[in-house]
Amino acid sequence: xxxxxxxxxxxxxxxxxxxxxTALLDLDGVVYAGGEAIAYAVASLGTARAEGMHLAxxxxxxxxxxxxxxxxxxxxxIPTEAAEVITSAQAVARLIAEQVPAGSxxxxxxxxxxxxxxxxxxxxxxxxxxxxPAAVVQGYGGPDLAWGRFAEASYAIARxxxxxxxxxxLTIPGARGIAxxxxxxxxxxxxATGAEPQVAGKPLTPMHRETxxxxxxxxxxxxxxxxxxxxxxxxxxxxxxxxxLTGVTDAAQLLRAEPRHRPTYVDRDLRGMLTGQPEVSGExxxxxxxxxxxxxxxxxxxxxxxxxxxxxxxxLCAAAWTxxxxxxxxxxxxxxxxxxxx
Numbered sequence: 001x002x003x004x005x006x007x008x009x010x011x012x013x014x015x016x017x018x019x020x021x022t023a024l025l026d027l028d029g030v031v032y033a034g035g036e037a038i039a040y041a042v043a044s045l046g047t048a049r050a051e052g053m054h055l056a057x058x059x060x061x062x063x064x065x066x067x068x069x070x071x072x073x074x075x076x077x078i079p080t081e082a083a084e085v086i087t088s089a090q091a092v093a094r095l096i097a098e099q100v101p102a103g104s105x106x107x108x109x110x111x112x113x114x115x116x117x118x119x120x121x122x123x124x125x126x127x128x129x130x131x132x133p134a135a136v137v138q139g140y141g142g143p144d145l146a147w148g149r150f151a152e153a154s155y156a157i158a159r160x161x162x163x164x165x166x167x168x169x170l171t172i173p174g175a176r177g178i179a180x181x182x183x184x185x186x187x188x189x190x191x192a193t194g195a196e197p198q199v200a201g202k203p204l205t206p207m208h209r210e211t212x213x214x215x216x217x218x219x220x221x222x223x224x225x226x227x228x229x230x231x232x233x234x235x236x237x238x239x240x241x242x243x244x245l246t247g248v249t250d251a252a253q254l255l256r257a258e259p260r261h262r263p264t265y266v267d268r269d270l271r272g273m274l275t276g277q278p279e280v281s282g283e284x285x286x287x288x289x290x291x292x293x294x295x296x297x298x299x300x301x302x303x304x305x306x307x308x309x310x311x312x313x314x315x316l317c318a319a320a321w322t323x324x325x326x327x328x329x330x331x332x333x334x335x336x337x338x339x340x341x342x
Contacts (some may be wrong), residue, residue, distance in 0.1 A: 005259040005326050008287065008318035009266050011279030016242065016265065016272065017048040022217035023273060026202075027059040027069070029225035029247020030270070032076065034175020038246045042077040044270035053273075055084060056215045058222075060201040060229060062089035062139030062166035062182070063111040083214070088166035088201030089139055091210040093117035095200045096164055100134040107131070107161070109153045109189075110139035110182075114166065129156035138189065138197065139166035140182040150185065154192040163189070167201025169229055173247050203232035212237075223273065225249055227261035240264040242272055251313055251342035255301065255320040258328050262321055268310060278311055280318045287318035294319040296331055303336035312340045 012019055025031060031041050049055055057069065057080065064072075066085035073080040089110075096106060096118070108114050108125045114137055115125040126133055129152050136156045141149065157163050168183035186197060200206040202224075211217070220239050224230020225247025234241035243249060243263035254266065265277045281288050286295035290311030295302045296319040303312055316336055320329035 005321075006262040006264070007322045008280040009314045010240075010264045010277065012265070012277040015274055015276050016221060017051060017053040017274055019219075020053070020221035020240070021219045022054040022056055022215055022221070023048065024056050024058045024211055024215070024217065024220050024222045026222075026224040026226070026230050026247075027057055028061060029173040030223060030244055031057070031073070031078070033173050033247065035072070036175065037076045037078075039269060041270050044273055045078050048273050054215070054217070055080075056211065056217070057085045058087075058202070058207070058211050059085070060088045060140075060167035060169050060182075060207070061172065062087055062092070062113045062117075062201075063142055065113050065116045066090075068113075086207075086211050086214050087113055087117065088207060089113040089117035090120070090214075091207045092137055092139070092164050092166045092200035093121045093123065094210060095198060095206050096135050096137060097121035097123060099162070104134035105131055107133035107136045107153065107156050109136065109149045109185075110141040110145070110166070114139045128152060129159070129161075133161055135162050135164055137164045137166070138182065138186055140172065140185070143179070145185070150188045150192070153189050157189065157193045157195050163193075163195055163197040165197040165199045165201075167207075167229070168199055169201070169226070171248065173225075178248065202229040203236050205236055208233060208237035221273075223270070227253065227257055227263075231257075231263045232260050234263075235260045242267060244269050244272060245342075246270075251316075251337050251340070252333060254313070255316055255333050255337075256324075256328050256330075257321070258324075259321075259326055262317075266310070266314060266317065278314065280314050287315045287322070289315040289318070294336070296320065296323040296329075299331060301329075301331045301333040301336050303339055309340040309342060312336070313342060
């Protein structure tokens with residue numbers, strides 16, 4: 001399906017939690033970081049739920065079970081049932097179950113979330129390449145995952161066993177900063193074997209399918225902090241998205257976004273779910289949002305005006321994305337972002 005390239009963030013006269021029936025929320029970098037709630041997340045989600053929006057938590061992190069994630073969210077002040085949590089472990093388990101016989105053994109390189117998801121699909125988790133596995137599955141196993149587990153995966157893959165990965169996020173945000181994610185671990189096995197895994201998680205369609213099957217969402221809004229997983233996943237699924245700037249993506253990366261990484265909306269944090277979104281309009285050779293006007297000229301993205309810095313960023317997005325077309329904007333935005341404090 002051909003999609004038109006987005007050239008500016010969209011406006012919404014309705015508050016987003018009323019315009020969409022279900023928020024498909026990423027967790028790391030959106031709701032919490034390093035296990036602690038991100039500012040405004042608890043109150044914003046509570047209001048959205050109280051006013052009728054269904055909340056579902058969609059994570060590429062395959063380490064923890066839905067029950068564990070729901071318990072953590074509830075402890076943070078966000079009452080959550082396990083059924084409201086969808087993980088890449090569940091998506092990859094369904095993908096494996098569609099390709100191997102029921103009751104097959106699967107070599108697990110990862111944590112408890114993968115094991116629980118495999119059992120849910122009638123598959124048997126095993127720990128060794130010598131246990132005759134029908135598949136290998138790799139997911140984030142936490143910072144203490146032993147190096148020998150990568151060797152175990154490599155032994156099985158070298159024997160021709162099909163390889164699956166829950167996701168390929170290269171990094172994961174934490175309380176102390178950005179750490180290597182499952183994608184970095186997948187690269188270790190790829191280098192050792194020369195093989196390519198089948199991947200289930202965001203931004204690929206198996207994860208979107210799993211989410212829709214489990215939530216029944218009809219007008220979903222994907223809410224995330226990563227362009228290459230959350231926003232691209234929404235693009236691949238043909239649904240709208242809200243990027244929040246509380247995690248991995250910063251303003252400069254947003255301006256350089258290629259078409260599949262351009263969100264429908266952008267806001268500071270989850271308070272953006274509770275508001276409408278201002279229109280970005282053309283003004284002469286530039287673009288205006290709120291009190292700001294952005295122009296692409298002479299190799300730079302220029303900005304003038306005053307007001308909400310997020311409006312200035314939205315105007316800059318329109319100028320950058322229009323200049324880039326189907327590519328990536330290479331214009332210098334440093335001075336403009338400094339004016340906005342971003």
